[in-house]
Amino acid sequence: MQVGPTGPLVFACCKRSERGGTMQEEKLQKSSAVLKDAPRRGLTRRSFLKATAATAGAAAVAGVALDTLPAAAEGQKPQEEVYQGICRGNCGGGCRIAVTVREGKVVKTGPILNEDPMENLICARGYTHTQRIYAPERIQYPARRVEGTPRGGGEWERLSWDDAIKYICDHWKEYQKEFGDSSIAYSYGAGTYAQNYYVYMRLFNSLGATKIAQENDMTMLNYSWKMLGMSLYMVGNSRKDQVNAHTTFIWGCNASIGTFNRWKYLMASRDNGGKLVVIDPTYTVAAQKADFWAPIKPGTDAALAMAMIRYWHENGKDDKQYLATMTVAPFLVRQDTGKFLRSDEAGIAAEREAGVATGGGFGLGMDQGEGKFPLVAVDEQGNPGLLKEIAAPAIEGEFVINGIPVKTAYTMLLDRCDEWTLPAASAKCELSEDVITQLAEMYLDGPTMLHTGFGIDHRGNGDGASHALCTLPLVSGQIGKKGAGVSGNLAGATTGFAGDNWMTVVTSKMKPGATTNMTYIPQIVEEQQWCGQPMHLKSIFFYCGNPLGSYSGTTALRKAFESIDLLVTADTVWSDTAKYSDVVLPVPHWFEYETYRTCPNDYLDFNDAAIEPQFESKPDCDIIRLLGLGMDLGPEFDYDNAGFHAMFLDSDVARDQYGVTWVTLKQQKHIKMAPDEFIYGNQFIPFATETGRAEFYFENPVPEFDKSRQLDQELYALPFQSDPLETYDTNPLLEKYPINLMTHRDKFKVHTAFAKCPWLLEIQPEPTVELNPIDAEKYGIAENDYVRCYNDRGFCVFKAHLDPSLRPGTAWTEHTWLDDQYKAGHYADLTSLACTHFFPTNTPFDTLVAIEKYELEA
Ligand code: SF4
16 A cells, blocks of 8 residues: 555555454455555555554555446456545545546545544445446536527537636626626535535635525524534534433434434444434434434424423523533523623623634634623622622522613523423423423433434424524533533534635635525515615526525526526536536536545545546636636636645644645645544633623524514524424415425435436435325325325425334425436425525425325326
């Protein structure tokens, strides 16, 4: 095994056992072909081992060969090189992949084993990249929809890159002149995680374009950011800390699939004697593995969480010490305004305090203003003062300070939870009082990790529930210590901050542009304004995503897109969005250009260019250069792929703390960038919020995007239980559409990525809908029948699978397939754009449909 100074990783005759390989590595080696006699470049095996000692790099290779290539002649050993690729869709994995190249073709992909076997996470998808690289659905060259043909009609004319860029830039310049900068918008999804993702922002920020933010399923993430200064993405305890949890609550989260990269750790904590508790309406794989499963009624999570808080307080089991020292519990809230009481209002002399950096918005949430007067608390005798001057602040009570009626934030929280007595919560959640009591007690049997995300927030009342769930660890004190806290899809991803120079998105031509999200596009198109400012959308540029395949409300989106002149998609394959565009630009597969990946583990990982970009595809950075120069943005865009990446990795932390640059990363491939033990939310690593405390009370809840909307400030200040937007018990629509259709993540796809891999289609060939047999019988549907689901928005045909573990009245389908893989219709057409507006998000679980048996045409 060798590595050249700037060349690929080259694996040959790798014998992990000589180095004391683990059982898992041995097993992988035995079960798979291990390359031998690969050509050596640069370093000897000995020097490679020395070179990689610092990074404890790759050790063994296993994989699946592409069997369509001709076999080597008799007796002739194939010349093979193995490169490091990073699999980087939105699964949370970020796995290191050994990419074997023979005679210029990628013939095999498999895992690169890590020094820590727990970090070996490759799944079936990781073995299928050969089929993705050579897929017939690759976009091969720039193309434009043939004039006069309908969008999605499939008639394209080939363009040169020069012509394609000129066409786009000429139109953009016209739009800017006539309709202003905001007429150009850009939309990015979760199709690719690497630095190209953000370098596009450099371009669009310089154009003053409208950002269509990615936040389509991020309510829980945004709450954790706002309340804890961390997100389930970026910062939290190291994901390895999960093994120290004595109790783990998996709440509304299909963890074995949806948070695949954490599942091994979740199982390890159970193997260590930990207890697994699952709260989920559906009997998921996680529920099957659980010690305790609570089949909660969908959409009632906030009521359960608030009942637990109420129970803890009533029984003296809340962690008053933690609340007093690490949360906003002691701060006083004015009863006349709902704002925190500040020193000037209380008549206490104090200087204004400068703001602090917060976790939200990639650490850019700094209060740059003149600062605010400090918040006020009271001591146990009710005397007001600054918190730092009070040895033992009261966390409960109501007072009158300087003539102003106030309550502590914790008393406000308890008041809010008061209605959720055990009987009330039991009736709401359809769980017995005994079960709720047991859940409350088990949560206290810590250290307890709460594992959630991408579930309860997919319903229209997910905001109050996200707030309630993020409050649980604070009241119980189950955070800020080993084995406790809030985790989720990508927790422990500390390199997200360590590796990236976020200022790359800024240039001297930076113009502040508007921000919205996809939910509001139909509204903007109809009203021709956004937040009180004129906005005439003329063009959307899509990258790293497939909104017409993966987002909700696609019927409404397509209708809105009809009014937008120029849709451009940069993608590797013909996604639903690419097919519906006016111009497409081909982007290489991940293993065809150099980049690096930060999240989700503790490492920075280099992604080699195993082969040249296929066909006429160009890496995103090259596209950004062409568009930047085409839009006359000058030398700040005159960089190649390496130049942009070097800039992006040039962060203070990477350079000064870890000595990492683009060059050293390219040499070493795999560099640890985070401490082994990272425990978040205590006196050593406090919360990255404005107060430095966990903020379960919001004094100023404003909508994230549509600032012109009025929110119910009192309601959004604290957790709350509300009805879902569509799937509530008294909705008259239930008569017409009685089934609640939800989605679940899929083992064999990541959103629509991997949807057409032939090997994966052998295992799961087509879209299915899972139905409870009681519902199926009612509609005369049997296993493997085709079923048409429909509502006022659209329809979709699936193959039926009967599953008695589903609650009657609910149905499940995979999220999601490409348009031409459904027999008819599309799942996303059934969903709506309805949302609440604090952290607006797609609400695909909040969907009512009718079902009927469907006869395929012969
Ligand atoms: S799809 Fe995700 S889990 Fe599977 S190999 Fe790729 S990164 Fe790893």
